[in-house]
Amino acid sequence: MKYRADVDGLRALAVLPVIAYHMGIxxxxxxxxxxxxFFVISGYLICGIIYQGGVTHTFSYLEFYKRRCLRILPPLFVVLLSTLLFGYYHLLPAQFSDLSNSSLATLLFSSNIFFWKTTGYFAGPAELKPLLHTWSLAVEEQFYIVMPVVLLFVVRRFRQHASRVMLLLIAASLLLSICVVTRKPTFTFYLLPTRAWExxxxxxxxxxxLEAKLAKLSQGVKHLMSxxxxxxxxxxxxxxxxxxxFPAWNALWPCVGSFLIILAGERAIVSRLLSLKPVxxxxxxxxxxxxxxxxIIVYSRMFFNLAPGIRELTIVGLTLGLAVASRYLIEIPFRYRLAGFSSRKIVTASVVGLVLMASGSLYKGHLSNNAGQFSSEALMLAQYSQYKEMPDFDYQYRPGRCFVDGKSxxxxxxxxxxxxxxxxxAKNYVxxxxxxxxxxxxxxSLAAGEGINLIQATSAGCKPLYRQSLHNPCTELVDYLYGNWIPAHHIDGVIVSARWLPQDIAPLKATLAQLKSVSDNIIVLGPTIEYTEALPDLLAYQTDGRKDLVAASIDHSIKTTDVAMRQAVATENVPYISIYAIICPHDVCRGLASDGHPLSNDYGHLTLSGAKDVAKEAVQVMRQDKFIP
Structure with a gap:
């Protein structure tokens, strides 16, 4: 395909906002x-190569994958190796094991599937996974595997209908994305079937x-398109x-926009701006x-407590410096100087490199994982970040039965x-x-005693708000409880609790107003203290020398939300218990429960030990308010 400088410029328009967004600007x-x-650009270039090769009968799978290997793998290998080496010496063993798993998935072109499967309430914060961004590479790599087979078959059998087949593929993938986005949001975000249309x-x-077909359009029309x-x-x-x-219909904005800019041609006004040399x-x-x-962003958040401004400058400087160095020391030498080698040799060497890197990730992540050499006390605390694997988790939550996924x-x-x-x-509370x-x-339940039957109606990500705009299993459960079950049963009291956000306050007030028509004994539990990282990991790092790390990692917006909620709930004449005040008396937050175990097992979910400490004080308040006898 003919080189277009404006398409490279469009890549700049794509990458800079991504970096700014990830930096929190x-x-x-x-x-x-x-x-x-990026997806639209890749589809334009890759399908162009495949289609032209198919039409002229010059397409070679080996040559195609040779070019992809030389373009993608050398810089990727260096970034993976650097990320793994830093992680091996600084991350806790469980964190490094997770990193090695994501590295292995990246090397197998399946990190999007890995992150789809491992992203959830108890899987650790996604924003602290150093290889999370490779999901998009996996989507493209899977496209590179599937599309040559599909498009070459179409060209050879139904060439005159190739455009219709592409339109059918776009329509089917977009429709799937729209249909499942509210019920399977992580599936829709990460996987190829719902991204293929882009x-x-x-x-x-x-x-x-289309470029040739629209060539006769006036330049003014092309300017308008761009x-x-x-x-x-x-x-x-x-x-x-x-x-x-997202993606669904909301991805039409960037995708159709990119489509129009590419289609308008390199002489259109926006394309001319994108063709400027710096861009x-x-x-x-x-x-x-x-x-x-x-x-760089993830490790700077985890290990370097830089002042605002300095942190951003450091991230930009390191990212730009390493990208430029990678361009001249890795990308150009491999991509261009090795272009003369045979396709078979390049593809074979690439496969060998993938196998060696994958074997190293597997070995160091699982068979020889003594990362960081942490103290036994730190490792004891850190094990609570794997709380879902502990017996207390099932006893505490009753997952899969009384605590379920509210969206799938x-x-x-x-x-x-x-x-x-x-x-x-016994008296019945829910x-x-x-x-x-x-x-x-x-x-x-334990703190209230045997005279109280506390009924559990909980669902992950399911705000207990009446008549929500979305419709999924979560909202069906909440609407059933408020609209059918509570009015039909003698319930002595209702406890409403969630991971409250500021935008929940107004609908919570409306919910309480509605709920008071069917129950005269309601209490609201406020938000729990949250941290920027998993509390057990913070405690482990702090134990091994990183002073005041827990206090520095508190999300202080929780206190603001707590105060606003207390005031809003009071206007509805409903009692309110501040969980924040229980955990952080006089704004000094406890990281450990009374038995010495971490209070939370991740950013904010309480361990059973932490929950018992909180429940003991909360039940005292409930009795004082005569909510329970």
Whole structure:
């Protein structure tokens, strides 16, 4: 395909917002959509190569994968090795094991599947996984594997219908994305079937020959197309947020915008701006910028307590410096100087490199994982970050039965017959909410005593708010509880608990107003203290010398939310218990429970030990307020 400088410039427009978004720079809440621009560009270029090769009968699988290997693998190997080496000497063993698993998945072109499977409430914060960004590489790599087979078959059998096949692929993938985004959001975000339409949209330009077909359009129309495309991309950057369903229809903004800019041609006004040498240069190093930026951001957050401003300058300096060095020392030598070697040798050497890197990741991550040489006390604390594997977890939560996934229909449904069982001999209370209600259920039951039957109605990510805009298993459960079950049963009291956010306050007030019509005994539990990292890991690092790390990692916005909630709930004449005040008396937050175990097992979910400490004081308040006898 003919080289277009503006397409490299479009890469710059894609990568810079992604980096800014990941750094936490304000004003660009949809910066993550830069990845979608990359998908459209890749689809345009890759499908163009495959289609032209198929039409002229010159396509070679070995030559195709040789070029992909020389382009993708050398910089990736260096970034993976650097990330693993730093992690081996600084991360806790469990963290390094997780890193090695993600490295292995990256080398097997399946990190998107890995992160889809391991992203969840109790899997650790995704933003602290150094190789999380490789999910998008996996999507493209899987496309590189599937698309040559599909497109060559179409060209050889149905060449005259190739454009229609591409349109059918786009429509099917987009429709799937739209249909499942609210029920399977992580599946929709990470996996190829719901992302293929973005790559195919770019491919449509090449396969349908749209550039040639639109060549007769006036330059004014092409200018308008490119400006419209830029406007759509900017809407994605400035209007979209992680709270909106994505990709689905919301990904149309960056994807259609990129499609229009590429289609408008290199002489259109936006393309001319994108063809400026500084912009093109950023686009030329965009792959290396993307590879380096995320591990640098993650490790800087975890290990370097830099002042605001200094931290951003350090991240930008390191990312840019390493990207430029990678371009000249790794990418160019491998991509261009080895281009003369036979395809078979390059592909074979690449496979050998992948196997060796994967074997090293597996060996050091699991068979010889003595990363960091931490003290026994630190390792004891850190083991609580794997709390889901401990017996206390099942006892505390009752997962898969009374605590279920509130968004996916594939997981076990909430067991209404078992979990919503009332007692004829004890007073019946119900706790409704998400995981931040579930982590308190067992401890509150124990603290309240045998005369109280505390019924557990909890679902992950499920805010106990009445008549929510989305419709999924979570909202079905909440609506059933408020609209059918509570009015039909004699319930002595209702506890409402969740991981509250500021935007939940107004709908919570409306929920309480509605709930008071069916129950005259309600109490609200406030938000739990949260940390920027898993508390057991923070305690372990602090034990081995990083002073005041726990206090420095507290999310102070929780206190602001707690104060606002107390005031809002008071206007509804409903009692309120501040969990924050229990854990942080006089704003001094406890990291350890009374038995010496970590209070939380991740960013904010309480361990059973922590929940018992909180429940003991919460039940005292409930008795003082005459909520329970």
């Amino acid at each position: 304000g004003g660009i809440p949809g910066g993550f959509t830069g990845v979608d621009i 790559l195919a949209l770019g491919g449509l330009i090449a396969v349908a020959g 400006l419209t495309g830029l406007g759509l991309i900017m809407i994605g950057f400035l209007w979209l947020t992680t709270e909106k369903p 093109v240069y950023i686009g030329m190093i965009s792959y290396c910028l993307y590879l380096w930026h995320w591990p 229909e594939e997981d076990k449904p909430f067991d209404r017959d078992y979990c919503l069982k009332t007692s004829a001999t 706790i409704i909410g998400d995981s931040h209600a579930a982590h308190l259920w067992r401890a509150l």
